Amino acid sequence: MTELAPPTAASPAQDAAASHQLELLRTMLLIRRFEEKAAELYSAGKIRGFLHLYIGEEAVATGVMQALNPEDAIVATYREHGHALARGVPPGAIMAEMYGRANGCSRGRGGSMHLFDLSRRFYGGYAIVGGGLPVAVGLGLADRLQQRRRITACFFGDGAVAEGEFHESLNLAALWDLPVLFLCENNLYAMGTALDRHQAQTDIARKAQAYSVPSSAVDGMDVVAVEAAAREAADRVRRDGRPYLLELRTYRFRAHSMYDPDLYRTADEVERWKQRDPLVLLRARLESRGAPPAEQLAALEREVDGEVAAAVAEAEAGAPEPVEGLLDDVCAERPR
Amino acid sequence: MTELAPPTAASPAQDAAASHQLELLRTMLLIRRFEEKAAELYSAGKIRGFLHLYIGEEAVATGVMQALNPEDAIVATYREHGHALARGVPPGAIMAEMYGRANGCSRGRGGSMHLFDLSRRFYGGYAIVGGGLPVAVGLGLADRLQQRRRITACFFGDGAVAEGEFHESLNLAALWDLPVLFLCENNLYAMGTALDRHQAQTDIARKAQAYSVPSSAVDGMDVVAVEAAAREAADRVRRDGRPYLLELRTYRFRAHSMYDPDLYRTADEVERWKQRDPLVLLRARLESRGAPPAEQLAALEREVDGEVAAAVAEAEAGAPEPVEGLLDDVCAERPR
Amino acid sequence: MKTTYRDAVRLGLREALQADPRVFLMGEDVGRYGGAYAVSRGLLEEFGPERIRDAPLSESSFVGAGIGAALGGMRPIVEVMTVNFSLLALDQIVNNAATLHHMSGGQLSVPLVIRMATGAGRQLAAQHSHSLECWYAHVPGIRVLAPATLEDARGMLGSALRRPDPVVIFEHASLYPVEGELSDDAGAVDLERAAVRREGGDLTLITYGGSLGKALGAAAELAHDGFSAEVLDLRSLRPLDVGTIVESVRRTRRAVVIDEGWKTGGLAGEISAILMEQAFYDLDAPVARVCTAELPIPYAKQLEDAALPQVDRIVTAARALLPRR
Amino acid sequence: MKTTYRDAVRLGLREALQADPRVFLMGEDVGRYGGAYAVSRGLLEEFGPERIRDAPLSESSFVGAGIGAALGGMRPIVEVMTVNFSLLALDQIVNNAATLHHMSGGQLSVPLVIRMATGAGRQLAAQHSHSLECWYAHVPGIRVLAPATLEDARGMLGSALRRPDPVVIFEHASLYPVEGELSDDAGAVDLERAAVRREGGDLTLITYGGSLGKALGAAAELAHDGFSAEVLDLRSLRPLDVGTIVESVRRTRRAVVIDEGWKTGGLAGEISAILMEQAFYDLDAPVARVCTAELPIPYAKQLEDAALPQVDRIVTAARALLPRR
Ligand SMILES: Cc1ncc(C[n+]2csc(CCOP(=O)(O)OP(=O)(O)O)c2C)c(N)n1
Numbered sequence A, B: 001m002t003e004l005a006p007p008t009a010a011s012p013a014q015d016a017a018a019s020h021q022l023e024l025l026r027t028m029l030l031i032r033r034f035e036e037k038a039a040e041l042y043s044a045g046k047i048r049g050f051l052h053l054y055i056g057e058e059a060v061a062t063g064v065m066q067a068l069n070p071e072d073a074i075v076a077t078y079r080e081h082g083h084a085l086a087r088g089v090p091p092g093a094i095m096a097e098m099y100g101r102a103n104g105c106s107r108g109r110g111g112s113m114h115l116f117d118l119s120r121r122f123y124g125g126y127a128i129v130g131g132g133l134p135v136a137v138g139l140g141l142a143d144r145l146q147q148r149r150r151i152t153a154c155f156f157g158d159g160a161v162a163e164g165e166f167h168e169s170l171n172l173a174a175l176w177d178l179p180v181l182f183l184c185e186n187n188l189y190a191m192g193t194a195l196d197r198h199q200a201q202t203d204i205a206r207k208a209q210a211y212s213v214p215s216s217a218v219d220g221m222d223v224v225a226v227e228a229a230a231r232e233a234a235d236r237v238r239r240d241g242r243p244y245l246l247e248l249r250t251y252r253f254r255a256h257s258m259y260d261p262d263l264y265r266t267a268d269e270v271e272r273w274k275q276r277d278p279l280v281l282l283r284a285r286l287e288s289r290g291a292p293p294a295e296q297l298a299a300l301e302r303e304v305d306g307e308v309a310a311a312v313a314e315a316e317a318g319a320p321e322p323v324e325g326l327l328d329d330v331c332a333e334r335p336r
Numbered sequence C, D: 001m002k003t004t005y006r007d008a009v010r011l012g013l014r015e016a017l018q019a020d021p022r023v024f025l026m027g028e029d030v031g032r033y034g035g036a037y038a039v040s041r042g043l044l045e046e047f048g049p050e051r052i053r054d055a056p057l058s059e060s061s062f063v064g065a066g067i068g069a070a071l072g073g074m075r076p077i078v079e080v081m082t083v084n085f086s087l088l089a090l091d092q093i094v095n096n097a098a099t100l101h102h103m104s105g106g107q108l109s110v111p112l113v114i115r116m117a118t119g120a121g122r123q124l125a126a127q128h129s130h131s132l133e134c135w136y137a138h139v140p141g142i143r144v145l146a147p148a149t150l151e152d153a154r155g156m157l158g159s160a161l162r163r164p165d166p167v168v169i170f171e172h173a174s175l176y177p178v179e180g181e182l183s184d185d186a187g188a189v190d191l192e193r194a195a196v197r198r199e200g201g202d203l204t205l206i207t208y209g210g211s212l213g214k215a216l217g218a219a220a221e222l223a224h225d226g227f228s229a230e231v232l233d234l235r236s237l238r239p240l241d242v243g244t245i246v247e248s249v250r251r252t253r254r255a256v257v258i259d260e261g262w263k264t265g266g267l268a269g270e271i272s273a274i275l276m277e278q279a280f281y282d283l284d285a286p287v288a289r290v291c292t293a294e295l296p297i298p299y300a301k302q303l304e305d306a307a308l309p310q311v312d313r314i315v316t317a318a319r320a321l322l323p324r325r
């Protein structure tokens, strides 16, 4: 499913592919650095509440977003910094949200778990596991009823697969021919519960058969493979107006949240997965073809660091939401 | 899967089979006549609330109950007169319950949808579709934890398959190795919604694969086939201590409930299914082997009629529950 | 015209479907079956299966799909067959529908209408007879309505669809066959104000939905004894029209709240607490409550009748507050 | 011994598991992870995976399985990670656990204990900060407890397990790290009575769970001004110990109810309504409520703080009822 050519003299197509892959690297690096910074700021007490890091899983959001158009919709979970960044939500607006500031992308109401950006059809982070799936089905239904050719991408974890809403939502989407791309980020754990201790059948992609939904699984550490699989799946959803389930096999390098002492897996296991760090893999892929030069990579690192620093500065500079506006956003209809 | 021998001179085994089949006929006839009477009494205003008839589906409960031992548990739905009768709950206690009398099997609190008989481990009729499945899982869990070799039989309809609890419960039972026999009574409709309008994948037995649960489907109009399939499935659950899903393909001859104008299917379709009336099929099977003589069948009819009449008399004679006891059964612990 | 509450709801649905192509009705058996309470009969033929959408038994997900469809630009009307089954969808309603506008800092809004039948009185026993309006009325971010009259049955729906926020409409199942007059030009109704259904000066009976008839019955009985009871129909359970409630009770100085929910922690207690806070010094007697007894609803008729608010219990409660005559 | 609320709950769990082989603990991440709030850490090692049972994310079904296991002769303790997620299991709790004894005419009983964390105050925003105790307290057929102290955190569990009916225990998440003294022989506690946590004669502050500390803080501030506030810890939210509540307020003649739920339709309103009915003629001022503002809980600290009951809001509400000094 990859598009890699053998390493010979670079054709224009290969150049384009390389520069695209550099873009992928840039996005993944932004997610990585942004979250490393967020973890630091959490320890410093600048960010509060729950913070779920995506580190290790960057290839998934990054690869999938390549397959989506601006008019497509996205539904994500509480572990959604990566998705928001890859979708183009400004890092400053995300960081400010985690600071709880007025310039945050949810005006300080949502925090890390509830990032929203309607202008990018980023329909938010949902923190009730499984709770985003029905919403995605509804977005797909709206598109169908309005005969629009756009799709909804719905991210959720392996843990969500156990919830009844997974089952109900896949059935609804299939029954009603809805253009929803279901994306299961299988990182092998739901908090501290390993896949084989929460699923009697651990082949998630296969579960789609129970709803006559086509499905496949892809190596979620290889961003190029993710992009290819996501493009194929998204194109199919767009073309057929029917759902598809793509399972992305990945791993989180950090604990579930900042509260998690991470007692349920061995350091060894984590280390083994880090060998397949998506950034390392992509870098190796680029390097194996001789590109890009070290200074280009260093520049990219600098740029990304600068972007993260700017995001923090934006958050620090943000005004706190005034307490007087406490009841402002409860209803869209303003009280008379 | 049947045990029928070619019709030659009767061996002792054949005699036993024939007399057993006469028992099956008797049970199915009791359900049929009991419910015909209930429908009459409903029109007369003696029975109130919702009344869901099982007419047409008698082979399912009758056949399955043969495979269960007295120590096994049963969880049923709101359409459970047949299950209660086949399990041996006294017809008088059921009829009295539908009259709302003190001698009813739920002391008038439950009515038609909530029949209970703890002495027979009949854990009741559940009227929230899908709501019985988790309870059955729990009964199985209790058996596992107490290392008992008994099973729980859990009946539910095709409509319930769409509920999240179906998905969650099958996964739990499989994941935890619980001795639960899931019995899907697929009568092709959930109220007025045909199977293919509520399930994207209409092969219900096949859905069990999503949980690594073994499964099969059987002709639910043929009581002999049902019994054989249920025995095989129950034995397997008992032996392996793991769940099994048996789909029973059947049809209800009457409307969903007494409120249902039955607008969603054709008279023709109902007529075609009536050709496969489980009572007619079994009678034909018996007759094809020359047994039983007409007078034996007539006697059986008379007996069953008498039993139903006695049940009605018992209900009529039952005392109403006194209003003073209104708050008696809210908690098992009596207020001090 | 003479019609029924059921037909009035259907009329409201038809008008809404005709008026706005974004409106559609979704729920279990709303189409082919014609609605569990026959409310939507005929609509499938008129509007087709895309707009009269039969849903599988998946309450959580089809309600959630209603939320998503509202986000996607539609104006869904989701029917949950009864409030009992809505427990399966509460997560979507409370955690998503009611919060999305807020959590997104005002970016998203969810113009979703959820209709459901509620209430007891038909011997349907403990899993089909709840009155959980008070739970919904507890939740910020949603509006809760309870039409008790034909006008409201027809008109509240259209008015609700014009709001940008989620609205939950409770139709008491025993009202569907009730007959009455409905003026042909009845249309949108106000959603903010409680309605005085009978004027009076000696005490106020405060109620809504399926209990309105019983309150009016009690008021008629009290009139025989020479007491004039004002009957207030709350209409909107969230937000409550506190102004009208307090104004009436300040005037009559006595109140009985009638509510088919269980007493403890129910809506009647909320009204009583509001009167405590805002009319304490005007009260001549403590506010009384007539609610459902604290038990799952039993099947047997005499038990169910004894469990529910009835005219005689309302009259007794009222008399206890009134001076002897 | 000096210990924490968290450890006190764990102690209660250990004691229960040791005392009765029918007891087991089941819920998401109670085993390998050690509990979302580290309450059950170490129990897996001590009691093994059959009795410390990690459940998949399937709230409705593992709570329902708890019901079935109770019917089958076990004494399950089901942990729902927080009350927010319990919405997914409400159907099982309300329609099955609370009704089975009744619907079966007294044949079945469900000796099930459900524990869950509740409450806000840790910047977890609108989907992780509910206080829905009042919903549970509305439902006949279940008992609802809210341990506010270390003794209750440890003792209520054992007492609950001795009851034949479903019991729901709410542990306010902000209490887990609270330290205190627990006597070594602390054991079973009474489940019926509210507790006077501070005696006083000028007014009664009525509260429970996570708000007890705030009420005590307010009482201390009021004492500076020369007012002696009695602080009542409800402990049992269903049934309510109406006797103790009414006795106290009849004596002090003034009351403020503090409850972290949203105000409208919350538990504070119920207490106010009870006082209306049973202490109206003894009140010198209307009963006041200090509750959470009517909005989904916001993430930003200053907004969350402003939304929740705080000591200063309690003091202000109390002062408004008291004579000027
Ligand atoms: C309904 C519900 N139950 C429990 C939780 C607590 N919780 C938060 S994340 C999580 C694990 C989810 O695992 P998975 O779906 O695999 O996503 P991941 O965190 O691995 O990305 C749990 C149990 C929740 N948020 N919602």
Ligand SMILES: Cc1ncc(C[n+]2csc(CCOP(=O)(O)OP(=O)(O)O)c2C)c(N)n1
Residues within 6 Å of the ligand: B079, B127, B128, B129, B130, B156, B157, B158, B159, B160, B161, B185, B187, B189, B190, B191, B256, C028, C057, C059, C081, C085, C088
């Ligand atoms: C959760 C829930 N939703 C809706 C209903 C209303 N209802 C009662 S029976 C039924 C159809 C169930 O169909 P199926 O499971 O196939 O059982 P059948 O009636 O055919 O035996 C519906 C929708 C209900 N009782 N519970």
Ligand SMILES: [Mg+2]
Residues within 6 Å of the ligand: A157, A158, A159, A185, A186, A187, A188, A189, A190, A191
């Ligand atoms: Mg995971």
Ligand SMILES: [Mg+2]
Residues within 6 Å of the ligand: B157, B158, B159, B185, B186, B187, B188, B189, B190, B191
């Ligand atoms: Mg069916």
